[in-house]
Amino acid sequence: MSEKILLIDGHSILNRAFYGLPDLTNSEGKHTGAVYGFLNILFRILEEEKPQYLTVAFDLHAPTFRHKMYEAYKGTRKPMPEELREQVPLIQEMLTAMGVKIVTMEGYEADDILGTLAGRSEKKGMDVTILSGDRDLLQLATEKVMIRLPRTVRGKTTIEDFHAEQVLEKYQVTPPQIVDLKALMGDSADNIPGIPGVGEKTATKIIAEYGSVENAHEHLEEIKPNRAKESLREHYDLAQLSKALAAINTDSPVEFDYEQAKLGNLYTQGAFLLCKRLEFKNLLGRFDSENAQPQQQLQEFFSCSDLSGCETLFDKAAKQEYVGVSLVAEQGQVFGVGLALDSEEVYFIPVEGLLTENYLCGKLQQLLQKSSHGALTICSMDVKSMLKYVDGEDFGEIFDTGVAAYLLNPLKSSYTYDDIAKEYLNGRLLPSREELLGKMTLEKAWQQSEDGLVNMACYMAYTALVSREPLCEALKETDMWRVYTEIELPLIFTLNSMEKWGIKVKGEELKSYGERLNIRIAELEQLIWKQAGEEFNINSPKQMGIILFEKLGLKGGKKTKTGYSTAADILEKLAPEYPIVKDILEYRQLTKLKSTYADGLEKVIERDGRIHSTFNQTITATGRISSTEPNLQNIPVRMELGRLIRKVFVPEDEYVFLDADYSQIELRVLAHMSGDEKLIQAYREAQDIHRLTASQVFHVPFDQVTPLQRRNAKAVNFGIVYGISSFGLSQDLSITRKEAADYIERYFETYPKIKGFLDELVEQGKKKGYVTTMFGRRRPIPELKSSNFMQRSFGERVAMNSPIQGTAADIIKIAMNRVYKRLKEEGLRSRLVLQVHDELLIETYKEEIEQVSAILEEEMKGAANLSVELEVDMHQGNNWYEAK
The missing domain is CATH 3.30.420.10 (Ribonuclease H-like superfamily/Ribonuclease H)
Incomplete structure (x- = not known):
């Protein structure tokens, strides 16, 4: 059996991984996604090919013959994105640490090196596999040389394999004729211009019939169609330049020692340390236990x-x-x-x-x-x-x-x-x-x-x-020392108290609630089947897609590889027009309520009859607190049957619930941070903000605003806080993108300083790499430097909404700490048991209701000094539902 050598086009595979996989950064801020993707592709190919020799070729930055030819024709090639450029030395460092042979040569590109080494290895009787994302290398395919081309789609990599036979089968030309094919049709990815007006289909037909560009030119009058004939006549020099650009040099003077290319143990201690530094935790399991102990213990324990x-x-x-x-x-x-x-x-x-x-x-x-x-x-x-x-x-x-x-x-x-x-x-x-x-x-x-x-x-x-000590220094250098000492550290004790107290749940009420859900779920099931005309698995997206979009012929279906999408956003658009879709959405919500809450909560009630959720303060990027095991912050509130689950949460005997909720805190924060006088004045005059916005945006008198106009204005108000785009608003309101853009434009005309404030946040994010809340909490936004448009757009939305959401999160944390401290200092029996976004729930001893109400009012309103007053809605009840 012949020995095998695996040759890899380094820049091409790195480039493929960069564009095909999500970007990653480690804690040092280094971009690492392309390196991670490269290694995963490498390990896969090694497992499949099992070669005895391995070499990776890279381009040098020095100009090559082909660079000079291209620049003489059309100027400088498109530069490599900086996020990719900085990963080239990283992958080379990793490969060196793994003992992999790297080859570069001044004046020659990587594919020249690969072509030369492939030819030499084939002459030695070896099997050759070339891994590259560049189809130019198909010209090197023979019976002994296989070209493997990875393609990454939606994060999944598939690989196409080509010997000479497969090239002819797929492209109707032989491997050497790939050069002539590219000469006519060009290849923008490889900066090969081709000739105008000739696409792949025409180029393939010409080369299959005439064998080469030169022979086609000699039979110019026979070329069809006429457009291709005239283009080849007029641009023959360009076709020859393109052929020279596409042709790989298989006889470059590269020095190469096969012994140095022998494949050894890649999982070295150096590679292990580098994987740790780059934070490739998923790759560490590949290293054996000896290499997984990279250094001696710091000292004796x-x-x-x-x-x-x-x-x-x-x-x-x-x-x-x-x-x-x-x-x-x-x-x-x-x-x-x-x-x-x-x-x-x-x-x-x-x-x-x-x-x-x-x-x-x-x-x-x-x-x-x-x-x-x-x-x-x-x-x-x-x-x-x-x-x-x-x-x-x-x-x-x-x-x-x-x-x-x-x-x-x-x-x-x-x-x-x-x-x-x-x-x-x-x-x-x-x-x-x-x-x-x-x-x-x-x-x-x-x-x-x-x-x-x-x-x-x-x-x-x-x-x-x-x-x-270094963490303290870093917090002070970043101006987050006060956020740490005055908000986050006290919050640890506040959250600890909440977790220890927990919240009481009536087990019997929970069972009764579950039974009510079962009854309604069964009703909906029968109703949906009746409208569909047959029974089917409502929990199967595939079956539901066929029923809705094929059998019932509903418009707006999006077909994917696995069937029609039945995602919530698609169904919500159809619900107003089709009763079956409305019922399906309700069915989904209720089955989730049943499994997550009616059944799920029963499993986490502890011996004391209370649920002790965990409140996390190191999860969200904006600073919001999250709740897990179970998540008590995600209880549905949009439908009455969902809200009813709050009835199972009750206070102890002799206690009631006091629920205090900030009113429109994020819009008030926006008014303060933007300094927009009109919005500030509206809040100071206690006007209905959504009605006022509707009046201004739709140019109607305040008292003539319709409920629909107010709802739309409300969507715009809150959408602005979240950096909504015209596309997002058009989806939310089921209006055209142009109408949504008009709404947003009129909104900014109504509140002119808000637009300037949001633009300034984006500029700050681009310049500094982060934005800050009113209290100094930072939110890094690496996406703003991405070469990917969608990533940059996401970064801009984050830059606009993080300071507002983060400030609101800081305020509720301050309020929680102040309320908890007051309850303790005044020796009260009442205690803070739950926080849900902008809402605090106090299990209040009945004799302390007046005192606790005053504490909530004072401490929540006094948590921040804004140019508009913080408003608190407070309610009392014998369960959470009544209190809310």
């Missing part, structure tokens, strides 16, 4: 499992100025504590013998209480998750590393100790949890990999302590 030793350790910790702490716990079970007294003295204390869960949690509680006197600061990766296991709420000085890292870069999905160490400890690479424990749960790791668990706990405590 210590374990302490005797009672007297632990007492000494905690006493010593209490006397430190700063101490790093990690609580290793999962699903209510504690396995141990990591304790970093300084950068050299890091301990793990296991739950073992006399060192019980209660003992360790009690010791942590004492440390936290000690910190309340200001002599000690507890540093932890995730303070709130630790507080779950500690009694009480009165704790003092803390430093939350995860929250600090989130503020500095809110675009990441997680803030792990290894990522934080790499970013804030001079690129220090620590083994991640996945490297230490694999996919094991903590309980399984405790049983099978105690060393890994110990190291993880110690790394977490160490990183929390040592990264504190």
Whole structure:
């Protein structure tokens, strides 16, 4: 069996990955998506081809013969996008780290090198595979040389394979004739002009019949159609230039040693370290355990499992100025504590013998209480998750590393100790949890990999302590120190209290609600089947698409590879005209209500009869709080049957719910931040903003505005806050794009300073790379620098809406902290139990209703000093439904 060499067109595959896959950036801000895509394509091809030799050829930036020819004809080639250019040295660094042979040569392009090496290798009796996104290389295909062309569509890569036979079959010309084909039809992707008026079909017919451009020119009078004949007559010189540009040099003087190209172990320690630096976590599993331990432990970690030793350790910790702490716990079970007294003295204390869960949690509680006197600061990766296991709420000085890292870069999905160490400890690479424990749960790791668990706990405590100082400096440099200390840190304790209290749920009411849903779902099912004329699976998009768009012939169906799309946005447009679609949308909403809430909530009611949701403050890029396990912020409110689920949430006996909701907070923030006098004045005069906007936009007297005009104006008002486009507004209001554009233009005429403010935000985003809230919270917008139009447009919308939404999020957080603090300071039994976007829910002791109402009014209105007053709507009820 012949040996095989795999030759790769480096720039071409990098370019293919860049345009075919979503852009990625790591925490250093480097673009890495093309490199990641290149590696995935490489690994796939290697697994399929199993070659003995591997070489990647790259173009040099120095001009080649073909560059000079092209520039003489038409000027400079289109420059490479900067986001792609910066990834060329990265992929070359990665390939070098993997021991892959890289070849470049001054004056020659990569395909010249590939053509030369393919020819030499074929003469040596080797099988050759060339991987490239450039169809020019099809001219190199033979029985022994295969060209593989990857195509990426919607993030999925497929690969076409061509020997000489497949080239002839698909293009009706032989591989060498590909050059003549390109000479006539051109190829804009490769800057080959071709001749005017000749497309692929005509060019193929000419070359198939005459064999070459030169022979076709000799038989010029026979060429058909007439347009092609005259074009070849007039532009023969251009055809010859195009042929020269398309022709690959298969005899370039490139020096090449096959021994150096032998394929060895790609998964080296250097490649592992680079994958970590570039944050290619999905690729780390390819490395064996030896390479997955890229460096020695920073220092020796210590374990302490005797009672007297632990007492000494905690006493010593209490006397430190700063101490790093990690609580290793999962699903209510504690396995141990990591304790970093300084950068050299890091301990793990296991739950073992006399060192019980209660003992360790009690010791942590004492440390936290000690910190309340200001002599000690507890540093932890995730303070709130630790507080779950500690009694009480009165704790003092803390430093939350995860929250600090989130503020500095809110675009990441997680803030792990290894990522934080790499970013804030001079690129220090620590083994991640996945490297230490694999996919094991903590309980399984405790049983099978105690060393890994110990190291993880110690790394977490160490990183929390040592990264504190650089994180503090970064927060101050970015002017986010006040956001961190005055909003986010106090919020940890507010959210901890909410999670611990939870909210009471009536189990019987929940079952009854589920039964009501079942009845209505069954009714809708029969109704839909009757209108369809047959029974079908309503939960199957494929079956539903056939019923709606083929059998019933509804207009507006969009067919995809898997069938008709039945996405909500498509059905919502059809619902007003077709009752069956309206019923299907209701069916979908109710079945989701049933599975997510009626059934889902029942599973998470704890022994105390309450649901204890988790409130996340490091998830959203705008700064909003999110709720998970379960998500109590996403309960449907658009339909009455959806709203009714709020009836199952009730206060304890002798308590009621007080619900306070900011009125139009984002529009009020927009009025303040834009400084638009007309909008500010309207709020000061307590006018109906949507009616006023409708009056101005539609040029009708205020008291003659119709309900439809007010609804449309409301869509424009809120749409502006979210950076809506004319296309988006036209979709929302079911009007033409031109009408929507007119609405937006008239809106900006009505409130002239808003347009200037939003434009200024986009400019700020482009210039600085981020926008800020009123309080200084930053929202990075890398999309504004993208070469992709859709990405840039998205970035512009983000630049316009993030400061408004982010400021509103900051205000509600400030209000929560102030309300929580007042309830505590005044010794009240009432407590904050829920936050949903702009709404706070207080479980209020009946004798404290008046006092709590005053606190809510004062603290929510006083959370920010705007040029328009913050308005709060407040309601009382014996369940959440009544209070809302």
